[in-house]
Amino acid sequence: xxxxxxxxxxxxxxxxxxxxxxxxxxxxxxxxxxxxxxxxxxxxxxxxxxxxxxxxxxxxxxxxxxxxxxxxxxxxxxxxxxxxxxxxxxxxxxxxxxxxxxxxxxxxxxxxxxxxxxxxxxxxxxxxxxxxxxxxxxxxxxxxxxxxxxxxxxxxxxxxxxxxxxxxxxxxxxxxxxxxxxxxxxxxxxxxxxxxxxxxxxxxxxxxxxxxxxxxxxxxxxxxxxxxxxxxxxxxxxxxxxxxxxxxxxxxxxxxxxxxxxxxxxxxxxxxxxxxxxxxxxxxxxxxxxxxxxxxxxxxxxxxxxxxxxxxxxxxxxxxxxxxxxxxxxxxxxxxxxxxxxxxxxxxxxxxxxxxxxxxxxxxxxxxxxxxxxxxxxxxxxxxxxxxxxxxxxxxxxxxxxxxxxxxxxxxxxxxxxxxxxxxxxxxxxxxxxxxxxxxxxxxxxxxxxxxxxxxxxxxxxxxxxxxxxxxxxxxxxxxxxxxxx
Amino acid sequence: xxxxxxxxxxxxxxxxxxxxxxxxxxxxxxxxxxxxxxxxxxxxxxxxxxxxxxxxxxxxxxxxxxxxxxxxxxxxxxxxxxxxxxxxxxxxxxxxxxxxxxxxxxxxxxxxxxxxxxxxxxxxxxxxxxxxxxxxxxxxxxxxxxxxxxxxxxxxxxxxxxxxxxxxxxxxxxxxxxxxxxxxxxxxxxxxxxxxxxxxxxxxxxxxxxxxxxxxxxxxxxxxxxxxxxxxxxxxxxxxxxxxxxxxxxxxxxxxxxxxxxxxxxxxxxxxxxxxxxxxxxxxxxxxxxxxxxxxxxxxxxxxxxxxxxxxxxxxxxxxxxxxxxxxxxxxxxxxxxxxxxxxxxxxxxxxxxxxxxxxxx
Numbered sequence: 001x002x003x004x005x006x007x008x009x010x011x012x013x014x015x016x017x018x019x020x021x022x023x024x025x026x027x028x029x030x031x032x033x034x035x036x037x038x039x040x041x042x043x044x045x046x047x048x049x050x051x052x053x054x055x056x057x058x059x060x061x062x063x064x065x066x067x068x069x070x071x072x073x074x075x076x077x078x079x080x081x082x083x084x085x086x087x088x089x090x091x092x093x094x095x096x097x098x099x100x101x102x103x104x105x106x107x108x109x110x111x112x113x114x115x116x117x118x119x120x121x122x123x124x125x126x127x128x129x130x131x132x133x134x135x136x137x138x139x140x141x142x143x144x145x146x147x148x149x150x151x152x153x154x155x156x157x158x159x160x161x162x163x164x165x166x167x168x169x170x171x172x173x174x175x176x177x178x179x180x181x182x183x184x185x186x187x188x189x190x191x192x193x194x195x196x197x198x199x200x201x202x203x204x205x206x207x208x209x210x211x212x213x214x215x216x217x218x219x220x221x222x223x224x225x226x227x228x229x230x231x232x233x234x235x236x237x238x239x240x241x242x243x244x245x246x247x248x249x250x251x252x253x254x255x256x257x258x259x260x261x262x263x264x265x266x267x268x269x270x271x272x273x274x275x276x277x278x279x280x281x282x283x284x285x286x287x288x289x290x291x292x293x294x295x296x297x298x299x300x301x302x303x304x305x306x307x308x309x310x311x312x313x314x315x316x317x318x319x320x321x322x323x324x325x326x327x328x329x330x331x332x333x334x335x336x337x338x339x340x341x342x343x344x345x346x347x348x349x350x351x352x353x354x355x356x357x358x359x360x361x362x363x364x365x366x367x368x369x370x371x372x373x374x375x376x377x378x379x380x381x382x383x384x385x386x387x388x389x390x391x392x393x394x395x396x397x398x399x400x401x402x403x404x405x406x407x408x409x410x411x412x413x414x415x416x417x418x419x420x421x422x423x424x425x426x427x428x429x430x431x432x433x434x435x436x437x438x439x440x441x442x443x444x445x446x447x448x449x450x451x452x453x454x455x456x457x458x459x460x461x462x463x464x465x466x467x468x469x470x471x472x473x474x475x476x477x478x479x480x481x482x483x484x485x486x
Numbered sequence: 487x488x489x490x491x492x493x494x495x496x497x498x499x500x501x502x503x504x505x506x507x508x509x510x511x512x513x514x515x516x517x518x519x520x521x522x523x524x525x526x527x528x529x530x531x532x533x534x535x536x537x538x539x540x541x542x543x544x545x546x547x548x549x550x551x552x553x554x555x556x557x558x559x560x561x562x563x564x565x566x567x568x569x570x571x572x573x574x575x576x577x578x579x580x581x582x583x584x585x586x587x588x589x590x591x592x593x594x595x596x597x598x599x600x601x602x603x604x605x606x607x608x609x610x611x612x613x614x615x616x617x618x619x620x621x622x623x624x625x626x627x628x629x630x631x632x633x634x635x636x637x638x639x640x641x642x643x644x645x646x647x648x649x650x651x652x653x654x655x656x657x658x659x660x661x662x663x664x665x666x667x668x669x670x671x672x673x674x675x676x677x678x679x680x681x682x683x684x685x686x687x688x689x690x691x692x693x694x695x696x697x698x699x700x701x702x703x704x705x706x707x708x709x710x711x712x713x714x715x716x717x718x719x720x721x722x723x724x725x726x727x728x729x730x731x732x733x734x735x736x737x738x739x740x741x742x743x744x745x746x747x748x749x750x751x752x753x754x755x756x757x758x759x760x761x762x763x764x765x766x767x768x769x770x771x772x773x774x775x776x777x778x779x780x781x782x783x784x785x786x787x788x789x790x791x792x793x794x795x796x797x798x799x800x801x802x803x804x805x806x807x808x809x810x811x812x813x814x815x816x817x818x819x820x821x822x823x824x825x826x827x828x829x830x831x832x833x834x835x836x837x838x839x840x841x842x843x844x845x846x847x848x
Contacts (some may be wrong), residue, residue, distance in 0.1 A: 035610055035774065036596045038564060043608055045774065087779045122564040145564030167558040167598060169566030 006170030027054045027083060029114035031061070031103040037119050039146030039168050040191060041091045046103035046114060058106040062461055063099050067116070074104075095146055095193050096123040115220040122146050124190045126197040131398075133202045133441035136178045139163060142171040142188060144195060149210040151190040155179070155201060178203050182486050206430065206443035211465075213251065215258050215476035219469040220245060222282075223454030224273035228297065230254075233261065233277075233299065234456040234467055236268045240474045244269060244285055251478075253460060264304055268293045270361060271331075272317040275413075278326040278342070280307070281314035292333070298326075298344070310340045310349040316361040320386075322370050327352070327386055329372070330359035339386055353389030357382075366412040368435050375421070377407050381433075395438040397421065399429040411457040413464060420457075420464055420483065426450055432483060443483065452477070498702040514538060518552065518607065520773050520785035520792075522597055523661070524559065525736065525792035526614065529587040533557050533569055533597065535579050538784060539716035551579025554602040559583070563609075589789050597773070597787040608771040610743070610786035615656065617739030617791040620648045625797060627722075627804040640808040642799055644718040644733060652710025657745035658703045659738040659790065660717035662695040666843060669821060671814040678688045680815055688729070689818035689838035690846070695720045695733060700752040702745050724812030730848050731799040738790035747771060747786050798848040 027050035035043040044061050048054060057079045062072035073086040086103075093099060099121065103114035124146030134140045142153060146168065150233035153160045153173045171188065182205055186197040215234070220246035223237025223245070234295040235248030245268035249258040271282030271293065282298025292315065296307045310328060317331025336358025341350045357376070359365075364375045372384045379397040384390070399422065409425035414435070420443070422430035428445035448468065455467040455476055464481040521534040535552035557569040569581035589595065597609040623646055630639040650656055669691040674682045699719055705711075718735055720726060740748070750769045757763045773783035801807060816824050822835035 033610060036560060036598070038560060038566075043776065045610070085774075085779045087774055087776060089776055125564070127565075145566065166556065167560070167566050169558070169560075169564075170568065194666065416650055 010266075026050070027056075027105070027112070029059075029103045029105050029112050031101060031114040031117050032085075034101070034117055034119045037121055039124060040093045040095060040148055041089065041168065042093055042099070042101070042121070044088045044103075046086050046088065048080070048083040048086070048105060054083055054105075054107075056080050056105045056107055059086060059104065061090075061101055061103055063090060063093065063101050064101060064111075065094075065097060066389065067100050069100065069102070071374075081269045091148070093121050094211075095121050095191055097121050124188065124193050125194040126186070126188055126195045126452065129197050129199065129201055131188060131442070132199055132439060133204050134175050135204055135442065136175050138175055139172055140175060140201070142173060142186070142197070143169065144170050144171075144188065146190060146193075146195075147171055147188060148190045150187055154187050154189065156184045160214065170327070175201075175203075200448070202441065203486070204442045204444050205484050205486040207482045208447055209480045209482075210445075210448065211478045211480055213256055213258070213478050215249065215467065215478070217474055218249070218258075218476055219474050220455045220467075220476060221453050221469065223455055224248075224268070224271050224279045225458070225467070226273060226275050226277045226279070227458045227460075228299065230275060230460055232456065232458040232465060234258075234476075235261075235263065236271060236279075236282075237455075238269050238286065240469075242286065261304075265295045265297055266293045270316040272314040272319040272328045272331065272361065274319040274321040274326060275367075276321045278307075278319060278321060280309065281317065281331075282322040283315055283372045285434055296342075307342060307344070308349065310342070312338060312340055314340075318359050318361055318363065318365050318372070318374070320365070320367050320372050322367060322372065322386060327372075329355060329386075332360060337359065341386070351443070352386050355384065356389070356391050362408040364410040364412045364421060364424075366414050366421075367381055368414050368419065373412075373419070375410070375412070377401070377403075381438075395433070395440070398431060398442075399424075399427065402426075409453055411454045411466065413457045413459050413463070415459045415464070415483075418483075420481075422446075423454060423466075425453070430481075448477065448479065510739070516550070517781075518601070518605075518773075518783050519549070520597070520599070520607075520609075520771065520783060520787060522785070522787045524583075524589050524595065524597075524787075524789045525738065526589050526591060526790070527736075527792045527794060528585075529583050530585050530590075531569075531574075531583045531587065533581045533787075535581065535599070536733055537600075546698045552601060553578050555581070556600040557581040559599045560598060562595045589614050589791075591791050591844050595729050595787075595789045596657055599773075602694060606776040607773050607783060608776060610774065612741055612744065612772065612787060612789040614789050614791050615739040615741060617658070617737060618648050618651055618656070619793055620646045620737050620795060622636045622647045623717075623795065623797045625799050625804075628719075629806070635692075635798050640722040640806065642722065642727065642731070642804065643716050644720075644735075644797060644799075646717045646737065646795070650705045650708060650711055650713050655709075656705045657740045657742055658705075658715070659740045659745070659788075660701045661736045661738060662699075662718055663734050663736060664692050664694055665731065665733045665735075666690055666846070667726050667731040669725065669814075669818050669838060670728035670814050671818040671821065673815065673817045675813065675815055677813075677815060682815075683817050686818050686840055689821065689840055690842050691821065691838055693726065693731075695735075700748050700755060702740070702741075704745055704751065715794075722808040724808045724810070725799050725814070727799065727804065727807045728734075728811055729801055732796050732846070732848070733799060735789075735795050737793040737795050738788075739792075740788060740790045744770060744786060744788050744790075800848065815840070 030047040032047050033045040036105045058419050060076040064072040102116045105112045126144040128143050130141050158176045160176045161174040165171050182203045183200040185199045190197045218294045219240035225234040233250045239245040244267045248261045248263040250261050253257045268282035271279050273279035277299035282293045283290035284293040292313050294309050296309045298305050298307050313333040314328045315333050318329040320327045328340050330336045332347040337355040339352040341352050374382045375397050381394045382391050383394045406424045406427045412421040417435050421431045430443040432441045451471040452468040455469045457466040466479050467476050469476045516537045519536045519538050524531045535549045539547045559567040569583050572580040591614050594611045594613040598741050599607040625644045628643050669689045771786040775781040819837040
C-alpha cells in the first residue's frame with residue numbers, strides 16, 4: 001500500500017507516453033450547391049465532411065443526363081488529405097438539357113458518392129446588337145446568353161471575325177464587308193445550336209448630292225431659316241464680309257435659283273426663330289454693345305406680318321412652335337431658362353414655367369409631338385414639356401464632342417418619326433434617331449467640305465436639303481440628302 | 487558542504503542556455519476584398535474591389551484598389567450585366583453598372599470576377615427576397631452608461647415599425663448611407679483661436695452615421711408579428727444634433743447566408759476585449775476562388791430588395807441632447823478646411839454649402 005503512489009505515477013507515465021495512431025476515419029461527400037449554370041458551363045460546390053484528415057486519391061464531380069449516372073462527364077480534381085470545400089467547373093455540357101450532378105471521392109478501398117442535384121442548361125439566345133447600324137470594319141457587340149468561347153457570328157452567310165467572347169454573354173465582332181442588302185440577319189452559332197438576332201443588322205445608308213443651285217455671293221452665319229410647304233427660306237444674320245445681312249431668300253422646289261423676299265423688318269443676327277416662320281429679337285448690328293432688334297414677325301401666306309413683341313428681350317435663344325404657339329426660350333439677354341409663349345389667337349405673350357437649365361440658340365433642338373428636344377453640351381438629349389416644365393434625359397448623342405470645336409453648329413430636323421441630327425462644326429457624322437425607340441443609326445458621313453457652317457436644313461418628300469456656308473469662299477452650297485440611299 | 491548546494495544550484499540555473507526560438511510564421515498574402523451591395527433600387531450599382539494590406543505588427547502597406555478587372559453579374563435567366571470600371575480617377579477599383587440596371591425580386595444572382603492577373607472568382611448564388619415596407623419611423627434620445635461613470639454616452643435611436651409577413655422566413659438588414667445635418671457654428675463668439683467673424687453660422691454637412699452598426703434581424707421567433715425594431719443609432723457628438731439631422735438608410739431584405747455573415751461581422755465589431763468575447767477571426771464571405779477554393783476572399787456580395795428610408799431628427803423633439811454641445815468658433819463653411827489644421831492633405835476640402843440640398847424637406 002505504501003507504494004501505491006508509485007503505481008499511480010507509473011500509470012500516469014504510461015498514459016502520457018501511450019502511442020497515438022494516425023487514423024484514416026470515415027468521411028462524407030456533400031454536393032453542396034450549384035453555384036452557376038450558364039450555357040455549356042456549370043460551377044458546382046462540394047464539401048468533404050470529416051473530423052480528421054482523409055486519404056482521398058481522387059475527388060471531383062460527375063455530370064450525367066440520366067439519374068443513374070451512366071456515361072458521366074467527370075471533373076477530376078486529384079488527391080487530397082484535408083476535408084473542406086472543393087469547386088468544380090465544366091464547360092462541356094450540352095445546351096438546353098437537364099443534368100444530374102454529384103460529388104465523388106475515391107479512397108484506396110471505396111468510391112464514395114455525394115447526394116445528387118439537378119439543373120438545366122439554358123438555350124443560347126441573342127438579346128440585342130449594339131449598335132444595330134455600323135460601318136464595315138468597325139466593331140459591334142452581340143449581347144445574349146449561353147455563348148461558348150468558340151462561338152461564331154454570321155452576317156447573313158458571311159462569317160465575321162470574333163474579337164472576343166466576354167462572360168459568355170457578349171461577343172465583340174468585326175462587321176464584315178458590305179453585302180448586296182443593307183439589312184442582314186445575324187446569327188450566333190454556339191456548340192451545335194444557333195441563335196438568331198430578332199432585329200437585322202443594318203449597314204449605314206444615306207447619299208449626298210451637291211445641287212447646282214447655290215446661294216452665290218452669300219455666306220451666312222447667325223441667320224434664320226424656315227420652311228413653308230415646298231418653299232425654303234434662309235436669311236438675316238451676318239454675311240461673309242462680317243456685315244449685317246438684312247434680306248431673306250427663298251427657294252421653291254422645281255425652280256433653279258434662290259430669290260429675295262423683300263423682308264421689311266429690322267436687320268437681325270442671332271434672332272430667335274422657329275422652323276415654321278416665326279422670328280424676332282436678336283441684334284441689329286455687330287459688336288459687344290449691339291442694339292437689340294425688337295420686332296417680331298410671322299411669315300404666312302406669302303407675306304411678312306409683324307406680331308406683338310414680348311416684354312423680354314430674346315437673342316441667341318431657342319424658338320419653337322408648339323401647339324400652334326410661338327415659344328421663345330432662354331438666350332443671352334435675359335435669364336437663360338426663361339420661357340415665353342406667343343398665342344397668335346389672342347396676339348399676346350404669356351409666361352410659361354422656366355426650363356430646369358439655361359439654354360442658348362446654338363444647342364441643337366427640334367420639336368416632335370409638341371415636345372421640345374434639346375441636346376446639351378454634355379451630349380444628353382433632353383425631352384422637355386414646356387407646359388408641365390418636366391424634363392427627362394432620353395438618350396446621349398453617340399459621336400464625340402470636342403469642347404468649343406465640335407460641340408456646336410449642328411443641325412437637327414424631324415421627318416416622320418425620325419430625327420436627323422449631326423454635322424456639328426468640323427465633323428462629318430450624321431445620325432438618324434428613331435423617336436419611338438430612341439435608337440441611333442449612323443448615316444453615311446457628309447462627304448463635302450467641313451470648313452463650313454450650316455445655314456439651314458429642310459425636308460420634303462422624304463429627302464433632306466441643307467445649306468452649307470463655306471468658310472473660305474463667298475457662297476453657300478445647297479445639298480440634298482437621301483436618308484435611305486446607298 | 488550542504489551550504490554550497492544552493493549556490494551551486496543558482497550558478498547552474500544562471501548559466502543555463504537559452505536558445506532563441508525562431509517561429510516560422512507564414513506571411514499572410516494580400517487578399518482580395520469584395521464590397522458589393524446590389525439592390526432593387528434604381529442604378530447605377532457599384533462593386534468595389536480592393537487588395538488588402540496584410541495584417542501584422544509592422545506597417546506593410548496600404549489597401550490597394552484592384553483595377554482592370556472584369557466584373558459581371560449573372561442572373562438565373564442567363565442574363566449578364568457587365569460592370570465597367572469607374573473613370574473617376576479618385577475612385578479606382580470601383581466598377582459601375584448601367585444606369586438602368588437594378589436587381590429584381592425573386593431572381594438569383596452571381597457576381598463573377600476576372601482579375602487582371604487572370605484569377606477568377608464567383609460568388610455563391612444570392613436570391614433577392616422581398617422586403618415588407620416600413621410603416622413608420624420614430625426616434626428618441628438614449629443615454630448609455632460608459633466606462634466613465636460620470637459621463638454617459640448620448641445618442642439617438644431610430645425605430646422602424648412594420649408588419650413581418652407570416653409564413654415567410656425573413657432576414658432584415660438596415661444599412662445607413664450618407665446623411666445630411668445642419669451644422670451650427672459660433673463664428674461671432676469670443677473665446678476661440680480665430681477672431682470672431684460675422685458669417686456664417688448655419689451650413690449643411692454630410693455625415694456617415696456613427697458608430698457603424700451592422701444591424702440585422704431575423705423573424706425566427708416572431709414570424710408574422712408586428713415589429714418595432716431599432717434600425718439605427720447615431721452618436722451625439724455635440725455637433726450633429728444642434729438643429730436637424732436627416733438620416734438616410736436602406737431597409738433591406740437579405741438572404742439567410744448574408745444575415746449570418748453580417749451577424750458575425752457585428753460580433754467582431756463589438757469585441758470589447760472581455761474574456762467572454764468570441765475570438766477575433768476572418769469571416770468567410772460568399773466569394774469563391776475558382777482557381778483555389780481554399781483562398782479566403784473577404785467581403786460579401788449582397789443582393790437585396792431595398793426600400794430607401796429617410797427621417798428628419800429635430801433637436802427640439804429630442805428629450806435631451808449632449809450637453810454642453812461642442813462650440814465651433816468658425817465660419818461654418820470653413821469647417822472641413824479647419825479640420826485639416828496642419829494642411830497635410832494636398833486636396834483642399836470644399837467649403838460647406840449654406841443652402842440646403844434640393845430635396846431638403848424637414
